[in-house]
Amino acid sequence: MIEVRLFATLREGRGKIQMLNASEFACAGDIIRHLDIPTEEVAILLINGFHQKPETPVKDGDIVALFPPVGGG
Amino acid sequence: MESRYERNIPALSEAECTILKEKRVLVVGCGGLGGHLIDMLARIGIGAIRAVDSDVFEASNLNRQLLCEVPLLGVSKAQAAAERVRRVNPEVDVEAIVTLLTEDNVRTLLKGFDAVLDGLDNIQSRKILAKACSEAGIPCIYGAVSGWVCQAAVSMPGDHLIDLLYPEEATLKDKSVLSFTPSMCASMQISLCVKLLVGRPVETGTLYYFDLLHQEFETIPMV
Structure with missing residues (x-):
């Protein structure tokens, strides 16, 4: 399984944590699309605590964290 | 030590207070973040502040701008x-x-400053500021807010932190900011700035993320 942790507004309608079957996803971008999150709404993508790109492969046991852009002042 | 700074001691040493008096800080944006940043810099005893903003106060600023x-x-x-x-x-x-702040005036605005505090409210200006700071070799202490959430980091020249935080297609969806979020973010920015200026160890390229709705705090190594 892959544990997906969602932050801030990305939780709306999706919850805080989703457990997904690793065999259904080749990369982090596949997970973002599966969760129906528009690309522009993901600013930070972490895999096991480190910043990665959507095309980074994912595997069983990974923890993926997604954060939306925060840009106000 | 003059009485104004008595309560800085011993959290800061007298020598560190003296160092701060010699430092010059540029604050870009004097709204939600910038108001708190400038107030805290003045109270702790920074030497010089240049405050940059083109806007005037509007009624919609009253909910959060100090x-x-x-x-x-x-x-x-x-x-x-x-x-x-x-x-x-x-x-x-x-x-x-x-x-x-524009690409044309940014280099002039930051010339001669020891650190830059980012109190901006849009991605485009942040990227202009970050690029100029990197080229000038000046650390930029980044901060941003949205609703209940804020994040802060020290960006050092060449780390491209802002480009990592804001991919090309990133857009700001939530325009709300609550009264307490900017002060939280500004406090983190100033604590990082003070440590940097007095020469204490400070994590650079690390994003500090605060979700004040869920009381969640994350430390994220970005670079």
Whole structure:
């Protein structure tokens, strides 16, 4: 399984944590699309605590964290 | 040690207070973040502040911007910030620059400063500022807010932190900011800035993320 942790507004309608079957996803971008999150709404993508790109492969046991852009002042 | 700074001690040493008096900090944006940033810099005893903002206060700023008061609606944010500094700590050399940060003026604005505090409210200006700081070899202490959430980090020249935080397609969806979020973010920015200026160890390229709705705090190594 892959544990997906969602932050801030990305939780709306999706919850805080989703457990997904690793065999259904080749990369982090596949997970973002599966969760129906528009690309522009993901600013930070972490895999096991480190910043990665959507095309980074994912595997069983990974923890993926997604954060939306925060840009106000 | 003069009485104004008595309660800085021993959290800061007298030597560190003296160092701060010699430092010059540029604050870009004098709104939600910038108001708190400038107030905290003045109180802790920074040597000089240049406050940059092209806007005037509007009624919609009243819910969160420390320096925004009803009698100041229509007044320049940068000039109000400078007046605030003069009332709080006349020892600080403060200068208000009423202008919009652009690619054309950014290098002039940050010349001669030891650190830059990012109090901006849009991605485009943040990228202009970050690029110029990197080219000038000046650390930029980044902060941003949205709703209940804020994040802060120290960006050092060449780390491209802002480009990592804002991919090309990133857009800001939530325009809300609550009253307490900017002060949380500004506190984190100033604590990082003070440590950097006095020469204490500080994590650079690490994003500190605060979700004040769920009381969640994350430390994220970005670079």
